[in-house]
Amino acid sequence: MIITVAGEKKEYKDGLTLPELIESENVEMPEYVTVSINEEFIESDAKATTVLKDGDNVEFLYFMGGGQ
């Protein structure tokens, strides 16, 4: 199947789970990453069970913050 990851179309096996994608994409510190699929935020507790499908558009978003 073809999914778009961070703006790039990529081929992955059918039935790919979100944790598998995160590992395959070498996402650093995934615990601090928010994921959207087709512009919908994925709740943290749903990440482990989310299965991707053909045509999905996935974005990884790092928490960005700090203090002086």
Add this chain to the structure above:
Amino acid sequence: MGIIRMEYSLYDEIVKYAKEHLPEEACGLIAGEENEEGRLVKKVYYLTNIDHSDDHFTLDPKEQFAAIKDMRANGLKPLGNWHSHPVSPSRPSVEDIRLSYDSKASYMIVSLMAENAVLNSFHVENEVVTKEDLRIYSEEYYF
């Protein structure tokens, strides 16, 4: 990491926006192009600091996604973020370093503590900070 180039007008916009949002820290994202020679910042995004604080910032996640969507639509690559330090120097604080999770990002900090603003860009990886080679340029000529 190569050279990071930013047009003077973008730098000027960041400084103006940050001053307008004093005493709070201001923040946003940067996007542009990247190749073997370095990065070119082509667009700056101005996001809400949801902390509304003078010593902390957190980008609004919904605005972050909207900005990323705009970048994709315009063929731009997310390059990192920027934020202001109203009363401290242009260098990452301990908290900035601790919360810098994306080693691919450039972390820009504009200091407003002195009369003239100072903008620097940093790479942070495994809590090790490296100052990046940020160059502000202008194609305008003044007579």
